[in-house]
Amino acid sequence: MEKKTWKSHLWDWFKPFLFAVVLTIFFRNFIFLPMTIEGASMIPTFQQNDEIIVRTIYQINRFDLIVFKDEANRILVKRVIGLPNETLYYENDKLYIDDKLVKEPFLNNLFAEKASGLWTSDFTLEEMTGQKIIAQDDYFVLGDNRRSSNDSRYFGTVSSADIIGEAALIYYPFNRLSIVQ
Numbered sequence: 001m002e003k004k005t006w007k008s009h010l011w012d013w014f015k016p017f018l019f020a021v022v023l024t025i026f027f028r029n030f031i032f033l034p035m036t037i038e039g040a041s042m043i044p045t046f047q048q049n050d051e052i053i054v055r056t057i058y059q060i061n062r063f064d065l066i067v068f069k070d071e072a073n074r075i076l077v078k079r080v081i082g083l084p085n086e087t088l089y090y091e092n093d094k095l096y097i098d099d100k101l102v103k104e105p106f107l108n109n110l111f112a113e114k115a116s117g118l119w120t121s122d123f124t125l126e127e128m129t130g131q132k133i134i135a136q137d138d139y140f141v142l143g144d145n146r147r148s149s150n151d152s153r154y155f156g157t158v159s160s161a162d163i164i165g166e167a168a169l170i171y172y173p174f175n176r177l178s179i180v181q
Contacts, residue, residue, distance in 0.1 A: 006062060031056055033127065035067060035167060039152060041143030042077055046105065051172035052077075052180070057080075058166040060139065062097075063106060064181055065167035068141075068158050071159040078151050078158075079106070082125065082140030087133050106181075107143065120146045128153045137161070 039049040045065065046052065064080045081095065082088045088097050095102045107119065125140065126132050129152070130153075134140055138149065138157035143149025163178045167180045 032168070033067075034171075035077075037077065037173070040148050041145050042079075043145040043148075044086075045079075045144045046077065046167075046170070048178045050166050050176060052171050053169040053171060054165040055168040056165040060160075060163070060166070062102075063104070065169060066139070066158070067164045068142075068153055068162045069164065070158075070162070075164065076121065076150075077144055078141035078149070079141050080139050084134050084136050084138060086140075087125055088140060089122075090120045091122050093118050093120055095120075123153065129156045131157070139163075 001125050029171050033056060037046040037048060037052060040048060042065075056065075057154040058064075059081075059109050060066065062080055062083060065077060066080055067075060067077050070076055083098065083142050086097050089100070090094065090096070095104055120142070125134065129140075137160040138159070140152045140157050142151045142153070146165055153166055169180060
């Protein structure tokens, strides 16, 4: 058996370290993106300055929390309410998709209960966007803090091309560490 040189030993230790760095850079830049929450539109789900991880490989479903760029190139986080080819409206604080009542379990919280009056004002998709149905590659999104949210009621639907990813995890502050549902 041939005796290894110190360079050979060093290279054997350096390879796993190099692999870990490359893998970390890949995951950090292409799979999982860190992001800071700014604003109050997603309270109580997210708080101002929460640090989250955004998953860039995703399949969008109703009530998912997506991250996207708006027309002003701002990065926003909102909840998917309406999917492509659907109609929707709110009446008496209740969501109707294709004329069927859809419960919003994430709104069952003390924050919404403390608010007097309607949490979500009455509206139809057509009143907000001028469309009767959501276009094929678009999504209708709302903030969880409905009274203080700049969302599809103001800027229209979100194109799938503008979606960056799906919120996956709150990692800071540590007392809020949790997987996003």
